[in-house]
Amino acid sequence: MSSERPKLGPDIPKVITGWNSRTGRVIYLTADRDWSESLADASVMTGDQAQEALRFASTDQVRVSDPYFMQVTQDGRISGRETLRETIRAQGPTNHPMFGKQAGDL
Amino acid sequence: MPLLRHGRVSSCSRIFSDSGFGDAAASDVIVTLRSFLDDRSSTASRRDDVAVRLRPEDDPRLLANDLDAVSLIEVEFPKYTDGRGYSIAQLLRRRYGYTRELRAVGQVLRDQLSLMRRSGFDAVVFDHPDAEGVYAEAVGELSSAYQGAADDAVSIFLRRRPGASPGGLT
Amino acid sequence: MYRYDEFDENLVRQRARQFRGQVERRLSGELPEEHFKPLRLQNGVYLQLHAYMLRVAIPYGQLDGRKLRGLADIADRYDKRYGHFTTRQNIQFNWIRLEDMPEVLDRLADVGMHAIQTSGNCIRNVTSDPFAGAAADEVEDPRPWCEIIRQWSTFHPEFSHLPRKFKIAVSGGGHDRAAIRVHDIGLDLRRNSDGEIGFEVVCGGGLGRTPHVGVTVRDWISKPELLSYLEAIMRVYNRHGRRDNKYKARIKILVNELGEATFRSLVEEEFAAQNEREKVILPLAEVDRIEAYFAPPAFDAAPAASPTLDEARRLNGDLDRWARHNLRSHKAPGYTSILVSLKPLGAAPGDATSDQMRAMADIADRFAGGDIRVAHEQDLVLTHVRLEDVPAVFAALQTAGLATANGGMITDIIACPGLDYCNLANARSISVANSIQAAFSDPDLEDMIGPLHLNISGCINACGHHHVGHIGILGVDKKGEEFYQVLFGGRADERAAIGEIAGPGLKHEDIAPALKRVVQRYLSLRSSPEETFIDALERLGQAPFREALYAAS
Numbered sequence: 104m105s106s107e108r109p110k111l112g113p114d115i116p117k118v119i120t121g122w123n124s125r126t127g128r129v130i131y132l133t134a135d136r137d138w139s140e141s142l143a144d145a146s147v148m149t150g151d152q153a154q155e156a157l158r159f160a161s162t163d164q165v166r167v168s169d170p171y172f173m174q175v176t177q178d179g180r181i182s183g184r185e186t187l188r189e190t191i192r193a194q195g196p197t198n199h200p201m202f203g204k205q206a207g208d209l
Numbered sequence: 210m211p212l213l214r215h216g217r218v219s220s221c222s223r224i225f226s227d228s229g230f231g232d233a234a235a236s237d238v239i240v241t242l243r244s245f246l247d248d249r250s251s252t253a254s255r256r257d258d259v260a261v262r263l264r265p266e267d268d269p270r271l272l273a274n275d276l277d278a279v280s281l282i283e284v285e286f287p288k289y290t291d292g293r294g295y296s297i298a299q300l301l302r303r304r305y306g307y308t309r310e311l312r313a314v315g316q317v318l319r320d321q322l323s324l325m326r327r328s329g330f331d332a333v334v335f336d337h338p339d340a341e342g343v344y345a346e347a348v349g350e351l352s353s354a355y356q357g358a359a360d361d362a363v364s365i366f367l368r369r370r371p372g373a374s375p376g377g378l379t
Numbered sequence: 380m381y382r383y384d385e386f387d388e389n390l391v392r393q394r395a396r397q398f399r400g401q402v403e404r405r406l407s408g409e410l411p412e413e414h415f416k417p418l419r420l421q422n423g424v425y426l427q428l429h430a431y432m433l434r435v436a437i438p439y440g441q442l443d444g445r446k447l448r449g450l451a452d453i454a455d456r457y458d459k460r461y462g463h464f465t466t467r468q469n470i471q472f473n474w475i476r477l478e479d480m481p482e483v484l485d486r487l488a489d490v491g492m493h494a495i496q497t498s499g500n501c502i503r504n505v506t507s508d509p510f511a512g513a514a515a516d517e518v519e520d521p522r523p524w525c526e527i528i529r530q531w532s533t534f535h536p537e538f539s540h541l542p543r544k545f546k547i548a549v550s551g552g553g554h555d556r557a558a559i560r561v562h563d564i565g566l567d568l569r570r571n572s573d574g575e576i577g578f579e580v581v582c583g584g585g586l587g588r589t590p591h592v593g594v595t596v597r598d599w600i601s602k603p604e605l606l607s608y609l610e611a612i613m614r615v616y617n618r619h620g621r622r623d624n625k626y627k628a629r630i631k632i633l634v635n636e637l638g639e640a641t642f643r644s645l646v647e648e649e650f651a652a653q654n655e656r657e658k659v660i661l662p663l664a665e666v667d668r669i670e671a672y673f674a675p676p677a678f679d680a681a682p683a684a685s686p687t688l689d690e691a692r693r694l695n696g697d698l699d700r701w702a703r704h705n706l707r708s709h710k711a712p713g714y715t716s717i718l719v720s721l722k723p724l725g726a727a728p729g730d731a732t733s734d735q736m737r738a739m740a741d742i743a744d745r746f747a748g749g750d751i752r753v754a755h756e757q758d759l760v761l762t763h764v765r766l767e768d769v770p771a772v773f774a775a776l777q778t779a780g781l782a783t784a785n786g787g788m789i790t791d792i793i794a795c796p797g798l799d800y801c802n803l804a805n806a807r808s809i810s811v812a813n814s815i816q817a818a819f820s821d822p823d824l825e826d827m828i829g830p831l832h833l834n835i836s837g838c839i840n841a842c843g844h845h846h847v848g849h850i851g852i853l854g855v856d857k858k859g860e861e862f863y864q865v866l867f868g869g870r871a872d873e874r875a876a877i878g879e880i881a882g883p884g885l886k887h888e889d890i891a892p893a894l895k896r897v898v899q900r901y902l903s904l905r906s907s908p909e910e911t912f913i914d915a916l917e918r919l920g921q922a923p924f925r926e927a928l929y930a931a932s
Contacts, residue, residue: 125406126476127431165408168426184859187807188798192428196799198727198809290417290500292540296617299537303657320401320418327536350397353386355530357660358537365386365530370662 108171109184116177117153118145119160120192121170129192130167132160138167142193147179211340214310214332216348218341223260223281235259239283242267249275262314265293273305282307284330286315295328302329302359322347329359380441380750381526381672383491390533391488394495398422399481406478419477421501421539422484423469423494427802430474434497435487439507439525439549440468440753440760444740447751449490451736457483462736464721464729466793466844467546468506468753469497473800495533500541502532502613506548508556509754512675513762515710516553518568519576523670524605525549531606531659538613542620542628545613546585549578558755560584560593560875561847563630564612571599578605582612583634583642586841590877591631594639596646602666606659611650619645676748676763681713685766698773700822701784706769713766717747718786719759719776724816727809728794729757738779746772755844756793756832758786789831789898790816793844797837797854798861804837806854806861811835811890818891819898828898831912834869847871849913850897851878852890863890865897865928867921870913881925893928900927 111117119132123140130138131145136159139145148156153172160170174183181189191197212219223237229244230251239260240248260281263269272279282301284294294313301307312332313325325333326348337343357364383391401418404410410418419425423434435450450470454462457479458472465471475483487493496503505525512520528547532538538545548559552568559565565581577599584593600608612630619637621627634642692699707716719739722728731739743751743761746768752760759781764772776782785791792815795801797808812835819825834848838855845851851866862884869878885893898912900923905915916924 122426122430124412125478127426127429127474129429164412165406168412184856186859187861188428191799195429196809197807198799198813289414290540291622292500292538292542293618293622295537295540296614299614299657304652304654318414320414321540324536324539350400351390351393351534353390354536355390355533356535364660365390366659366661366665369384369386369668370664 108173111172111174111183113150113153115183116147116149116175116179117172118142118147118175118179119153119156119170120145120173120189121160121167124164124166124168131173132156132167132170142179142181145175145179147175147177210334210336212312212332212334213340213344216341216344219332221281225262225283239281242271245275246271263294263297265291265297267297269297269300269305272301276301276305276307279307279309281310281312283312283314286313286317286321289316289318289321295324298325298328298330299359319343319347323350327354327358327360327362380443381438381522381669387530388488388491391491391493391495394422394493394534395481395484395488398484402477402481417499417540421496421499422480423497424477424480425498425802427473427800428798429800431477431480432800433472433475433480433483433494434465435470435472435492435494436497436504437469437492437753438529439505439511439522440509440755441522442751442753443749444744444751445749446490446492447736447740447743449486449492451733451740453483453486454733454736456486460734461730461732463727463796464731464753464757464759466755466757466795466842467504468509468755469504470753471796473796498544500543500545501539502535502541502545502547504546505529505532506546506557506562506755508550508553509752509760510556510707510716510762511551511752512673513707513709513711513714513716514551514553514556515708517710518552518570520673520675521549521551521557521566521568522673523666524566524568524578524602526669526672527606527661527666528609531609535613537610538617541613541617542622543625543630545616545630547609555871555873555875556754558844558847558871558875560873561586561590561844561871562593564609565593566605569599575601577601580608580612582646583631583639584875585629585631586844586846587629588626588839588841589629589632589635590841590846591635592875592877593631594634596643603661603663606661607653607657608646608650610657610659611646611653615642615645615649675711676750678711678714678763679765681711681765681767683712685713685769688766688769691770695770697777697782697784698770700826701773701782702769703826704784704788705786707760707786709763711763715764715766715769717761717764717769717772718754719761719781720783720785720791721758721781722785722791722816723780723783724790724820725813727796727799728792728812731759735779735781738775738781742772742775742779746775756787756791758791784822785825787830787832788825789819789828789833790825792816792833792835793848794835795837795843797835797843801837801842803840804854805839805856806837806863807887808835808837808843808854811852811854811863811887814887814891815894818895827902827908829908829911831898832870833894844871845869846877847875848878849916850894853880855884857884861887863887865890865893867924868913868916879921881921881928885928889931892931896927896930897924900924 134146262283548562580597581593747761794808794812798804836843836845847869866878
């Protein structure tokens with residue numbers, strides 16, 4: 104069963120996020136069409152630019168799996184109704200703070 | 210798209226017709242189950258060279274009494290995740306005793322080929338530049354099976370106990 | 380327990396190689412994610428919130444020391460030193476890289492394990508009673524038949540692309556500790572009027588979006604006919620189950636839409652139509668061979684009570700309380716089964732660290748003949764322990780942090796991973812479980828409450844079995860905020876029932892206080908200290924409890 108993400112209007116600022124196909128780690132699309140594990144590197148987009156970037160992302164399957172739009176503020180902070188989910192995705196499980204990204208690698 | 214029969218590239222000049230036999234000779238077309246049933250009494254269907262395409266929702270029992278007339282049954286997989294075609298194949302082969310060509314068409318992907326073969330398909334329309342090579346690799350990945358099916362594999366239950374008295378027959 | 384022969388071993392190795400090829404094709408770009416997904420799912424690989432997750436099959440919850448140590452090694456080497464035991468008696472690793480999966484499968488194969496059919500629209504891991512082979516009330520040990528079903532269903536060519544997932548559970552005929560009435564097929568060993576042992580066949584149960592208690596399709600089917608009968612059910616489902624809507628694709632919907640009688644006649648018609656070539660042939664000698672692996676250990680002749688244990692309990696209050704909640708009666712005098720709780724205060728229900736897995740393996744090897752089970756309540760079980768050894772086992776469990784004295788109590792919570800891990804979840808489960816555990820952490824209070832099953836799911840898919848908890852909690856998302864609906868009156872045993880939603884959802888922080896009010900109400904209304912929560916609820920109806928739940932608002 105696949106999860107469905109809420110539709111975001113064209114004017115809502117968004118980034119593209121997905122999972123590194125090889126490792127499964129959470130990644131974000133950067134302005135130069137690379138992928139970063141840091142949300143701070145993500146490219147904030149709207150409108151056609153965002154749509155086009157998503158088209159690119161969905162063909163970039165070797166590097167990313169299941170890319171989708173994630174709502175952010177103009178300055179790139181997680182926002183909208185999936186704030187909790189995306190914060191957990193960005194930081195790690197709330198019950199295991201030592202296992203999140205903030206804890207670094209193994 | 211390559212047609213494989215028993216894993217070998219082969220050809221077939223029949224054309225699928227969703228409007229029945231029309232003026233075509235029975236040996237030139239593949240008709241729907243509906244067309245086949247509607248035309249059962251006519252000469253076209255009484256030959257032994259009729260080809261029928263079944264949809265996943267079709268009941269193969271409707272063909273059971275006329276299998277002598279049929280030389281090809283295509284079973285359509287509109288999506289590779291639609292597994293009804295496997296039951297149709299097993300019924301045709303094991304229950305109704307159909308022995309001629311059984312062909313999987315539609316979304317036929319590499320990782321379903323082995324299931325298809327085990328279910329009784331001896332032909333597939335499979336799109337790949339190296340269709341023969343990939344087919345051979347795919348159907349050879351698992352060399353034994355726990356269940357009897359419509360292929361010639363002997364179930365592991367029986368292979369462990371050659372000659373033992375069957376407990377599963379009533 | 381069952382040991383692989385050359386056929387089993389060979390297939391598991393070949394399957395690992397096959398999946399290695401599928402992973403390589405995915406990572407090279409040859410196989411698109413859309414086509415890879417069903418393949419990875421049939422091998423237990425999910426893409427979850429943070430990472431790939433691997434669900435490893437633990438057939439009917441049966442482990443031994445070697446397998447559990449193998450799992451611990453995988454947790455250390457490829458994951459973050461812990462694993463999560465699930466309500467289907469499996470284990471999940473949360474952080475495994477796809478590129479490492481083939482190696483992990485090889486390592487699993489080294490200890491006789493795999494991840495075959497732990498997800499996807501196929502026949503899933505067969506589950507059973509964690510006390511099978513030890514329980515005094517069973518007609519017969521169900522595990523040989525679980526193993527036979529495992530083998531028959533593995534790579535079944537006809538049933539690998541079903542309309543939806545398919546879960547089978549088998550109970551040994553006593554109290555139902557395997558929740559068979561909420562499975563797609565539930566089997567219960569029982570005698571017919573001639574005294575012959577066969578199975579009652581229950582079908583169409585399930586939780587999820589549309590919960591149903593299964594119906595009896597057949598009062599009794601003989602053992603030799605079982606697999607053929609299962610094939611008949613599976614074929615009816617494969618051909619007629621809905622494929623137009625994944626939320627209506629489970630067999631429970633088919634049973635419900637056709638009606639019990641029509642469904643039954645379709646199955647019986649299909650079963651009767653099978654010819655000799657179609658019947659599943661299972662040689663009796665093969666049944667005997669598999670049964671032999673599950674022969675009970677040679678129990679020492681021992682008195683029914685142990686003065687050593689009684690004395691230790693008198694001297695050690697912690698041991699006494701733990702023994703009261705976590706020991707389970709055993710068919711052999713002088714023996715007990717032990718429920719090892721994976722629900723310490725403040726941890727994720729069902730999680731165990733690799734150190735704990737190794738400690739369990741050592742304890743089982745030393746005191747329990749190496750026999751370890753996973754319970755669907757997400758706890759572990761040591762099946763055969765001498766009463767004399769209980770104090771030593773308790774001490775060893777204490778050292779490992781595994782001696783939580785809450786078996787079957789309100790803090791022994793079933794909870795799915797929820798929004799902390801799961802890509803489908805709408806709300807967190809673990810933190811709610813932890814807040815409830817904290818609210819009931821006073822041992823005297825918990826003792827006073829007695830047995831109470833509390834189940835939490837973080838979404839409608841119901842992996843936390845919220846419908847069948849005496850108290851169920853369902854996390855929902857309301858405009859980006861977590862809310863929790865409460866259900867009353869569910870049960871998963873032989874009197875299986877689906878809980879009823881009490882009313883509007885509560886906020887995360889309001890759940891624990893609200894449940895405290897509910898439990899206080901129960902304590903004040905029960906007819907005697909012997910009347911359990913579920914008994915009181917069934918006697919009084921949910922009104923007084925609902926009233927207590929919302930009393931603050």
